[in-house]
Amino acid sequence: MKSGISKKRKGESAGRRRGPRGEMRTRIYHYVQQRLLAGDPPSVREIRDHVGLRATQTVQRHLDGLIVDGRLERDTSGRSRALRLPQPQPQPSLVPLLGRVQAGVLTTAIEDPEGFVPVSGVRVGDGLFALWIRGLSMEGAGILPGDVVIVRKQSDANDGDIVVALVDDEATVKRLRRRDGRVELHPENPDFDVIVPDSLTLLGKVVEVRRFLEGAPGGV
Amino acid sequence: MKSGISKKRKGESAGRRRGPRGEMRTRIYHYVQQRLLAGDPPSVREIRDHVGLRATQTVQRHLDGLIVDGRLERDTSGRSRALRLPQPQPQPSLVPLLGRVQAGVLTTAIEDPEGFVPVSGVRVGDGLFALWIRGLSMEGAGILPGDVVIVRKQSDANDGDIVVALVDDEATVKRLRRRDGRVELHPENPDFDVIVPDSLTLLGKVVEVRRFLEGAPGGV
DNA sequence: AACTATAGCAGACAGATGTCTTCAAACAAG
């Protein structure tokens, strides 16, 4: 045993409950939840060691109970570290929050973000990034300077979608309009002009807008 | 092999590079990054299968390179699924998203939320709840129907804060103003009236606003 | 008190996982 638990004679503590009924299960639940929220799923032995039990089978039975209660889920493919948070407690994913994005360096910016924002797991982490809003061009849509938009990477979008496109080699957020077979990028502020790009380089579609009235997102 | 890679004769493709120098390493990096950001660390065999290699040792060598470059880290305790991203990651918390909140039932609503939204760990999860915006009274502040506000429970707030208060036994979001020792709840829309409550029941202060342009938050 | 259910221990075993060695093909440099 690696955990410093004192050597006991065979069977010495078998069956011993240390606290009120249900306490161990609650302790296990909180430890697993914390580990899963941290993005670091625990093995059964790690759980065992953390809560001070000696047998993995005891942990398993508690986990079985938590799964029956719907508080945890298990990936049944036979892989290791298979616990999951269930709906409606989605496993959060972290989306890279980028600084300035210019033509050609999106991949680099994603690999070296200035921070991260957590999103619900239903959005599946691949293909998302987050950007700061810096201007007033989308004010009418309730998107203000200092907001963060979460963007799903895609190279096409529908009429009416709010998108991130490259204009003059700089990323900009606008509403996409299709007029007579042509693409237009519309601001949501009469003080800004409609942009008609010669060719559209679309980085993605805005799927979420966030405003932080106090503090900044994690890691910034 | 589980991945559907076609059976090849022994050694048939040994040493074959399929793309430009460095491409495989980049592909591996992106896959690992995405998995780690999703809170689901990959095994070496999962990486191997995802990128279409046949030997785990090849993956290991690429991972070694990524570790030398500082782009990934490895927990060296001998555990499985030991890759890490090098920056410290914010640890998200889950905030309950409530349905309708009326006087007297906030605690019940928190215990039985209709879903959860992940927030950055810097906000320390306890004491937070989230609410839907249903009306247009805060339109001028860029807070629209269908938005979700994240609220920190507190019974006092400063002049200018956006707060959640009980008015006519119903939770409402307004901007708090202090005038001549008196509290006023201001809309951010001229079509709505200023509210001057006889006594203020403040549920908390809005710390974040979120708009979901596609889908809803987890569990809803 | 007796009985039952719950909780925990110990040990064994199968499969997942990481790591190492050797060999071979492809590519880059001189």
Next chain:
DNA sequence: CTTGTTTGAAGACATCTGTCTGCTATAGTT
């Protein structure tokens, strides 16, 4: 062209990990 480096395959092995069986102690119920 030759040589050295990089890249990828195959196979073996040690350890981690999940799961199962059997036993025991404790707590709850009748």
